[in-house]
Amino acid sequence: MNKKHSIEKYLFTIPVIIYSLLLILLPLLYVLLISFFKSDSYGGMIYTFTLSNYIEIFNITYVRIFLKSIGIALITTTICLFIAYPFAISLMSKKETTRNLLIKLVMVPFLTNSLIRTYGWIVLLRKNGIINSALIGTGIINSPLSLMYNNIGIIIGMVYTLLPFMILPVYSAVSKVDTSLIEASYDLGASKIKTFTKVYLPLTISGAFNGSLMVFIPAIGYFFITDILGGGKIMIIGNLIKNQFLTARNWPFGAAISIFLIIMTLLLVRIYKQLGGKMDDLGGM
Amino acid sequence: MKKARIFLLVICGLLMTGCTSNKDSQIVNVLNWSSYIPDEVIKDFEKETGIKVNYGTYSSNEELLAKVSSSKEGTYDVVFPSDYMVELMIGKNMLEEMDISQLVNYENIDEVFLNQSYDENNKYSLPFLLATSVIAYNSENIPKITDYKDLLNPAYKNDIVLLDDERITIGAFLQALRYDINDYDDSHLEEAYNFYNQMKDNVKAFDSDSPKSFLITNETNIGILWNAEAILAQDHNSKIKIVYPKSGYALSMDNYVIVKGANHIENAYKFIDYLLRDDVCQKIIDDYPYISTNKNTSNYSEEELKNILSNGSYIKNVSENIKKFDRLWAKMK
Numbered sequence: 001m002n003k004k005h006s007i008e009k010y011l012f013t014i015p016v017i018i019y020s021l022l023l024i025l026l027p028l029l030y031v032l033l034i035s036f037f038k039s040d041s042y043g044g045m046i047y048t049f050t051l052s053n054y055i056e057i058f059n060i061t062y063v064r065i066f067l068k069s070i071g072i073a074l075i076t077t078t079i080c081l082f083i084a085y086p087f088a089i090s091l092m093s094k095k096e097t098t099r100n101l102l103i104k105l106v107m108v109p110f111l112t113n114s115l116i117r118t119y120g121w122i123v124l125l126r127k128n129g130i131i132n133s134a135l136i137g138t139g140i141i142n143s144p145l146s147l148m149y150n151n152i153g154i155i156i157g158m159v160y161t162l163l164p165f166m167i168l169p170v171y172s173a174v175s176k177v178d179t180s181l182i183e184a185s186y187d188l189g190a191s192k193i194k195t196f197t198k199v200y201l202p203l204t205i206s207g208a209f210n211g212s213l214m215v216f217i218p219a220i221g222y223f224f225i226t227d228i229l230g231g232g233k234i235m236i237i238g239n240l241i242k243n244q245f246l247t248a249r250n251w252p253f254g255a256a257i258s259i260f261l262i263i264m265t266l267l268l269v270r271i272y273k274q275l276g277g278k279m280d281d282l283g284g285m
Numbered sequence: 286m287k288k289a290r291i292f293l294l295v296i297c298g299l300l301m302t303g304c305t306s307n308k309d310s311q312i313v314n315v316l317n318w319s320s321y322i323p324d325e326v327i328k329d330f331e332k333e334t335g336i337k338v339n340y341g342t343y344s345s346n347e348e349l350l351a352k353v354s355s356s357k358e359g360t361y362d363v364v365f366p367s368d369y370m371v372e373l374m375i376g377k378n379m380l381e382e383m384d385i386s387q388l389v390n391y392e393n394i395d396e397v398f399l400n401q402s403y404d405e406n407n408k409y410s411l412p413f414l415l416a417t418s419v420i421a422y423n424s425e426n427i428p429k430i431t432d433y434k435d436l437l438n439p440a441y442k443n444d445i446v447l448l449d450d451e452r453i454t455i456g457a458f459l460q461a462l463r464y465d466i467n468d469y470d471d472s473h474l475e476e477a478y479n480f481y482n483q484m485k486d487n488v489k490a491f492d493s494d495s496p497k498s499f500l501i502t503n504e505t506n507i508g509i510l511w512n513a514e515a516i517l518a519q520d521h522n523s524k525i526k527i528v529y530p531k532s533g534y535a536l537s538m539d540n541y542v543i544v545k546g547a548n549h550i551e552n553a554y555k556f557i558d559y560l561l562r563d564d565v566c567q568k569i570i571d572d573y574p575y576i577s578t579n580k581n582t583s584n585y586s587e588e589e590l591k592n593i594l595s596n597g598s599y600i601k602n603v604s605e606n607i608k609k610f611d612r613l614w615a616k617m618k
Contacts, residue, residue: 061612061615061616062615065615065618126502126504127504128502149443149489227449231446231490232492233488233489234618235618243451243614246348248451248608250607250611
């Protein structure tokens with residue numbers, strides 16, 4: 001009985017194992033390997049060991065790009081947190097059917113390609129776009145606002161694209177909070193803000209950190225958003241890596257930056273675990 | 286997991302198309318720039334010759350190189366690399382020699398476009414279309430512009446779109462300073478960086494995908510962009526003027542080449558020959574108004590073409606010095 005069960009288990013997990021080995025582990029190992037090679041003038045690689053790609057990352061130009069990327073990602077994460085919490089908490093007072101409907105609506109954007117949705121924002125945000133025309137038409141402003149081709153455009157795009165990744169884990173954490181605790185807090189005379197900081201927040205911090213990871217990490221790499229809504233004027237780590245593999249034809253350096261990014265990500269996950277987060281929460285929602 | 290499944294399906298689909306295409310001999314495998322040949326032309330070719338065209342696209346020379354060099358020999362028959370990429374592919378021994386006796390319509394090629402520096406005797410390549418970078422501006426809002434230095438005017442704040450291409454854009458700054466577009470001297474590049482810093486506040490965006498949209502929607506009044514894009518913008522708004530900058534501009538010639546080890550060489554020649562036909566060429570430049578290399582469909586006089594070619598410069602492969610351009614590009618952004 002037990003044996004049969006384990007055969008079945010293997011049978012069903014083997015495709016996943018093969019998939020992970022072939023399509024995730026092998027390419028990663030390849031990236032790791034080439035990050036120690038030199039690049040030749042034709043965009044190929046010279047197979048001699050070097051650490052120069054990793055040293056190059058610490059060039060001031062690239063350090064600035066790293067800092068800028070982290071800054072943009074931090075702002076995005078913070079805004080997402082500020083939107084996700086009130087949304088999740090207000091959902092709790094809704095009827096279950098409404099709640100389910102609203103959560104489904106959060107996921108609706110996933111049905112369309114994010115690139116197309118980002119292009120959609122151009123129509124809204126550009127100089128003669130819908131928002132500016134509406135504001136000028138109603139006499140609220142006189143000259144168009146610069147809503148895109150700058151940092152504002154990038155942040156709007158990042159928050160818009162990544163918000164569901166914050167809402168879902170935060171909501172799942174908030175929905176597990178025992179309502180009697182909240183009622184007790186109010187009964188004891190705590191204000192709404194106090195109830196949030198003393199009851200909700202400590203009980204849902206792992207959800208918040210989980211969501212933050214899921215927002216922060218892609219925000220460093222989503223080069224298409226900086227390209228489209230930032231007007232290509234601002235480079236984040238994602239753009240830098242893309243450039244190395246395309247225009248600069250310097251795969252080893254691109255690989256080294258990728259590895260560096262992976263190490264940064266792993267460090268963040270480690271912090272998450274140390275704060276008491278569960279790895280399972282990162283995978284499924 | 287759903288993603289993984291879809292991905293596997295796609296992979297299977299790709300593998301399957303790979304299998305069928307090898308069996309059938311009445312086909313030609315073409316890899317071309319995205320939006321470069323109207324679909325109609327491909328369909329007409331298929332109807333006329335009965336040869337099926339497997340048409341793939343790429344959006345940069347580097348992507349083309351990656352695709353060709355990472356696939357099995359014989360995967361692609363005809364591809365369309367630009368000048369420096371032709372040179373690079375010749376260097377890597379990736380191209381078949383071009384046998385012009387197979388091409389009835391060879392005579393249609395204007396001689397001015399032959400024997401260019403990247404392939405002296407056209408041993409491997411024949412010219413297809415010529416693109417040049419130009420300055421385009423909306424003359425309704427902007428006084429006359431003749432050269433890059435006019436773009437430094439502080440009145441044009443947030444009013445310029447540049448190509449999101451490090452070689453062309455940094456190259457334009459170099460040309461503005463009267464250096465060669467392929468110059469990689471450190472101090473000259475530093476000067477180019479300073480030139481950009483003077484222009485920085487005027488630059489609204491870098492865009493290579495559709496810079497014409499910026500001019501058409503009045504998002505910016507000025508752009509440095511490819512000639513065909515500028516002409517299309519002009520079709521929308523006749524107030525848009527096109528200028529070949531006095532201190533030079535980039536030339537980019539896209540060429541027909543046949544990939545080494547191609548499985549359908551005969552069909553490849555038929556395909557190239559078809560595109561060399563006058564009426565076909567006319568259809569292509571009607572949709573994508575680059576400079577035609579066909580002397581019978583030329584929209585420029587011989588004199589103009591000579592001028593365009595002699596005042597512009599080809600982007601050349603600068604080998605490992607590309608890293609300098611890349612570092613500067615990262616510094617600019």
